[in-house]
Amino acid sequence: MVTNDMVEIRWHGRGGQGAKMACMLLADVAGLEGKFVQGFPEYGPERMGAPITAYNRISEKRCTIHSNIYYPDYVVVVDESLLDSVDVTGGLKEDGAIIINTPYSPQEMRIRLPGWAGKVCTVDARRISEEILGSNFPNIPMLGAVVQVSGVLDTERFLADIEESFENKFASRPQLIQGNMATLKKSLEEVQIG
Amino acid sequence: MSHRLSGNEAIAYAMKQIDPDVMGAFPITPSTEIPEYFAQYVANGEVNTEYVAVESEHSSMSVCIAAQAAGARAVCATSSCGLALMYELLYVAASCRLPISLVCVNRALSGPININHDYSDSMGGRDSGWIQIYAENNQEAYDNFIMAMPIGEHPNVRLPVMTCMDGFITSHAVENIELLETDVVRRFIGEYNPEHYLLKRENPLAVGPYDLSPYYMEHKVMQAEAMKAAKVRILEVAAKFEKISGRCYGLFEEYRMEDAELALVLMGSTAGTAKAAVDKLREDGVKAGLVKTRVFRPFPGQELARALAGTRAVAVMDKSEGFSANGGPLFAETRSALYDLKERPYLIDIVYGLGGRDVKVEDIEKVFGRLADIAVTGEIGPLYTHMGQRSKGGDR
Structure with a gap:
């Protein structure tokens, strides 16, 4: 766990995968727990499948900086195929970690991250989502993984608070709440830290 | 709540x-x-x-x-x-x-x-x-x-x-x-x-x-x-x-301006990023400060002149070009406001961030670095430049 005053997280995903939504949920829940938060997307060309970036700052004091994040503590890769086209570990702090949505182990993924000697964490968010929700929504399991790896929030409290957040978000589709909660819990258990 | x-x-x-x-x-x-x-x-x-x-x-x-x-x-x-x-x-x-x-x-x-x-x-x-x-x-x-x-x-x-x-x-x-x-x-x-x-x-x-x-x-x-x-x-x-x-607002916000020698005039979210730069420079003993323009119309010219009267070098940061060939709109207003001061600070304009180009704490620190040079040498160099501009003549 990084013990700075401020934890900075950078999300890499593809348009339509919900990376932005997960980023916003993390900001909401961390804020609910009394932290100062920022959650914001960086928009390029808006289309399904295009690479997108989103950012979180979580701190004990209000952060006035409104630039993008260039030296994150954690990087979340919601789509493994981005490793071929985006410098996902760019600026990542040495004592931080990268968390990748993949069926492979941290040892297997390390080969694909030349120049990165820090922690590599993996979770098969696609499988978790497909098994529980019946379709591929990797964002919520990736949110669980980053909370587990970073320790930025207490996981028990996080689960209780996000359930409340889901109840607001999915007020018109309550059937989604239990499934998403299950993907979160599964991801918390399964994420491999290497 | x-x-x-x-x-x-x-x-x-x-x-x-x-x-x-x-x-x-x-x-x-x-x-x-x-x-x-x-x-x-x-x-x-x-x-x-x-x-x-x-x-x-x-x-x-x-x-x-x-x-x-x-x-x-x-x-x-x-x-x-x-x-x-x-x-x-x-x-x-x-x-x-x-x-x-x-x-x-x-x-x-x-x-x-x-x-x-x-x-x-x-x-x-x-x-x-x-x-x-x-x-x-x-x-x-x-x-x-x-x-x-x-x-x-x-x-x-x-x-x-x-x-x-x-x-x-x-x-x-x-x-x-x-x-x-x-x-x-x-x-x-x-x-x-x-x-x-x-x-x-x-x-x-x-x-x-x-x-x-x-x-x-x-x-x-x-x-x-x-x-x-x-x-x-x-x-x-x-x-x-x-x-x-419980929240206090004026025509503009003065941030660490009490004894500031080097100052920025700017607006919007960049002011927040610049506050972090000011804090960092203050830790190093640099007398940096900023004025965040809140009310642009009506323009608080006399009040702004008073706020900047004690400074030695000021950079106005414009996040719009204006195409006046003489600096951006915030610069024009600020420069005009300073005219009636007996002793005016050196003043430059930096056009930045057009079309959403990101601005980092380090970018702001560089602007203060240039102001420090100006305060020492009395040479302002080009009156108005574009921050981060990649072609010839930019990135000062």
């Missing part, structure tokens, strides 16, 4: 709390979410607003003008080319003395087409007779919008108010926010009881008729006087707002 909202969510929520009579609604990125969220409040019966979905921004402002002229409170939101399409109507609203509340979610103007933040849209409307108030973050956007009606509707003012916030950087970023209770907001805003309006049975009047030269100039002078009066009113409203919120 503490909450987490994006800038757009915060504005839509403020509108819900105010429950205006009419909204002229037309979407354009990045302001689209405001009429979207507000439409939900309308659909849920949470507000009594007449929500008028129109076919263009020209029409949304026309709806606001008609409604406000009829004695109602009208609001709308727009960005970029949407504001440009309202251009003619901005002047009509201001000269008819209709205190409409518009939220401008700032975005670069075409072309080339770009959806990200700079101030080229609202700077184009700076001479239209609207009050313009800029926000650093979601909290200030919310607070400024709640103050807009008490400012604009005052009998000494009667001018429309444009509440500006940075597109995406503020509008789409979720941050902590303190919201006021709805009954507190309603009491603060009060009822809108204009003295004259189109549908007043006892004294019907025409709005916006042809004005001949024997009267036109007098009307323009009255408008100009109203803009001067707005400066006083903005501070009165800010003082009242502090009582209900």
